[in-house]
Each structure stands twice: as structure tokens, then as C-alpha cells.
Amino acid sequence: MTKVAMISGANRGIGREIALELHRRGYRLSLGVREPALFDNDLDAFVCAYEARHTDAGRQWVNATIEQFGRLDVLISNAGICKMISFDNGTEDLLEETLDINVKAPFRLVQAALAHLKRASAGRFVQIASLSGKRVKNLNVGYQMSKHAVIALTHAVRRAGWDDGVRATAVCPGFVNTDMAASLADLEPSAMTQPRDIATLIANTIELPNSASMAELLVNCRFEDTL
Secondary structure, three states, X not given: OOOEEEEEOOOOHHHHHHHHXXXXXXXXXXXXXXOHHHOOOOOOOEEEEOOOOOOOHHHHHHHHHHHHHOOOOEEEXXXXXXXXXXXXXXXXXXXXXXXXXXXXXXXXXXXXXXXXXXXXXXXEEEEEOOHHHOOOOOOXXXXXXXXXXXXXXXXXXXXXXXXXXXXXXXXXXXXXXXXXXXXXXXXXXXXXXXHHHHHHHHHHHHOOOOOOOOOEXXXXXXXXXXX
């Protein structure tokens, strides 16, 4: 039976490349985007409105996916933001927005989807985290807090779903050639990791057997002696 994958933030960047790669591999896709009317659906995908900040958005999207396809095999939590929040610069509202989108939204998605992933017997959860969740290299404490948290979330999913065949992976890239990284990195775009390469790694990871689970996948475009 053809597998079904949900991908949040699939309208651009890493999410878009994941959708393209899984489409090439024959998956049926449920894509969560903020504005479906503006999405160029050239993948014959099921496209749903998904606003990560809204408390009920994850449950509604999962329910719509199950109603459309009758099953769920893969959940890829990709949507996220990066706002500068340091001890000297940043507001409580910005911190709440970052935690809402980067941490609470994936938690709510898992809450809604985990039972369906368990029923698949080889369900897969992938969280796009960051190397900022593995070490602290700058003063953007809000973003780093959120990425440390979703790595913990991913390990919790592994524990909660393991006996039912669910495998979870936190993908932790460094700089990726996306709009988000454009204003942050001191690297040329060609020197960064490319979104399509992240997509290939994820596609290969979710197709590994249950006996070859990758808890974390660290991906870098330059040497770091702390990793």
C-alpha cells in the first residue's frame, strides 16, 4: 500500500524539497501550509491550511489527512521560525511566538498523529531541528532553547512509539541555503548545505527498517570542533 506523509511548512525551502523527493518516491502527500490558495500544487498533493500558532491546527490537519487517505505513515515537522531573542534584545512576545511555533506546534502534531503512526507498524516521525539544538554558538537564546526542546521531543516520541514500530529522528542541520539562513550566515549560498540534500537524507532515513533507527542526524557544511 502506498505510504502517506504529512509535511508542515512545505511551501518553500527544506519542506518543499522534502515534498518533491517523497513525491518522486511514490508517497501520497498531505502538505500543511499557511495559505493553501497561494500554494503551487504541482505534486497532486492534499494541501491543508496549517497555522502552527493555532492550538487546534494540528488536530484538524491530522483528522483531514486521515479522512482523505485513511492512514498516516510519516509525519515531518518542518515549520519553524528564527527570531533574534537575546538577553539584551527580544521581547516576551517574541519568545512566546518562537516557542509556540517551534515547540508547542510539533508537540500538538504528535499528540494528534501518534496513534495513527503506531497503527502503521512502521510509522516515522522526523523533526527538523538544528545544530543550534546541540551547541550554543551565539546569543540567540530563544531559538536555541526551542531547538534543544524539539530534540527532546523527538527522543520522547521514540520512547513512546518504539514498541509499536514508530521511529523518530531529529535532523540537525547547520546553515542551509534557505531564506531563513540568508540574513544569518557569513557563507556563500553555494557553500551551505542545500535543501535538496537534506530532503534526500530524510527520505533515506524514513525508509530504513525498524532495526536501523537514527535518533539524530547532524548535518554540517563546515567543520566544527564541538560536534
